[in-house]
Amino acid sequence: MRYFVANWKANKNLNQALQWFDIFLKQPLPNDRAKIIICPPYPLLLPIKEKIKNQNIFLGAQDISAFESGSYTGEVGAKTLKGIVDYAIIGHSERRKYFNERNHVLFQKVVNAKKHLIEPIFCLRSQKDQISEEVNIIAYEPIYAIGSGNNESVEKVLEMKKNFLLKNNSIFLYGGSVNNKNASSYLSSSEIDGFLVGTASLDPQDFYAIVRLA
Ligand code: PGA
Numbered sequence: 001m002r003y004f005v006a007n008w009k010a011n012k013n014l015n016q017a018l019q020w021f022d023i024f025l026k027q028p029l030p031n032d033r034a035k036i037i038i039c040p041p042y043p044l045l046l047p048i049k050e051k052i053k054n055q056n057i058f059l060g061a062q063d064i065s066a067f068e069s070g071s072y073t074g075e076v077g078a079k080t081l082k083g084i085v086d087y088a089i090i091g092h093s094e095r096r097k098y099f100n101e102r103n104h105v106l107f108q109k110v111v112n113a114k115k116h117l118i119e120p121i122f123c124l125r126s127q128k129d130q131i132s133e134e135v136n137i138i139a140y141e142p143i144y145a146i147g148s149g150n151n152e153s154v155e156k157v158l159e160m161k162k163n164f165l166l167k168n169n170s171i172f173l174y175g176g177s178v179n180n181k182n183a184s185s186y187l188s189s190s191e192i193d194g195f196l197v198g199t200a201s202l203d204p205q206d207f208y209a210i211v212r213l214a
Contacts, residue, residue: 002187002214003173003194005037005121005139006201007062007089017044021051024204027212031056034214035194037087037121038201042076045084060087060121063095066108068115078116088113089196091123093143107132121173121196127163137171138164139196145176147199152176154185154192161191180209187213 012020017040029036039060040048049059065075081088090113091106110120110132122135125143140160145152152160157174166172174186175196186192200206 001035001193002033003035003037003137003171004207004211004214005060005087005089005173005175005194005196006039006207007092007175007196007198008038008040008201009062009094009198010041011202012040012044014044014047017048018051020204021048024208025052025055027208029056030212030214034211036211039087039089049084058087059085060089061085061118062089062092064088064090064109064113064118066105066112068112078112078118081118082116085118087119087121087137089123089139090120091129093123093125093141093146096125103130110134123175123196124164127160131164131166133167136169137173138166139173139175140164141175141196147177149177151178151182154189157186158189158191178210180206180213183210184213 037058037060039062045059061081064081065077067075067077069077069079090109095101113120114134119137120135121137121139123139123141142152144150161172171193173194173196174192178195178197179200
């Protein structure tokens with residue numbers, strides 16, 4: 001099974017999101033080979049859930065609060081997200097950079113997600129980032145490759161995977177300027193289980209062109 005995670009970041013309004021699915025769903029999905037996980041901004045989760053209810057597509061949050069619930073203005077906790085998403089991206093380099101998220105906070109997010117049956121997709125920028133024991137899905141995203149058009153070579157990604165010393169059965173994703181031209185080179189390795197896709201996930205045709213490589 002290959003994973004295709006779309007990270008829309010702070011993009012799209014409701015109409016644009018629904019149009020995205022109108023186009024994306026016109027094509028046959030490789031259901032038995034691809035796990036498709038769409039991570040839109042929070043307010044779009046429920047209307048998208050309605051839109052994809054008969055499809056084999058999963059939803060993820062782009063983040064999750066370190067607090068389960070309570071008096072934390074602006075936060076969205078695991079208790080709220082439970083039943084809406086199956087996955088949550090945790091520790092994306094943009095969260096680490098712009099919101100100063102550090103290991104102890106990220107590990108708490110993992111604990112809360114797991115407690116409410118939300119599977120973390122834990123992002124690592126390099127070997128220096130620590131991995132929480134409870135994490136099963138890792139996304140390696142070198143900072144210089146994100147949004148730059150300079151995707152990391154397959155060889156370097158595989159080398160880094162070895163350095164991470166992941167536990168057995170970990171799902172290992174690559175992210176950073178993945179597009180329909182470079183995606184197949186990663187998938188030719190059985191060591192890379194899929195992608196976290198930013199820019200190329202914003203266009204339904206571009207994203208489909210990656211998913212169909214599963
Ligand atoms: P990119 O973003 O595909 O635009 O490089 C990846 C990410 O930030 O998750």
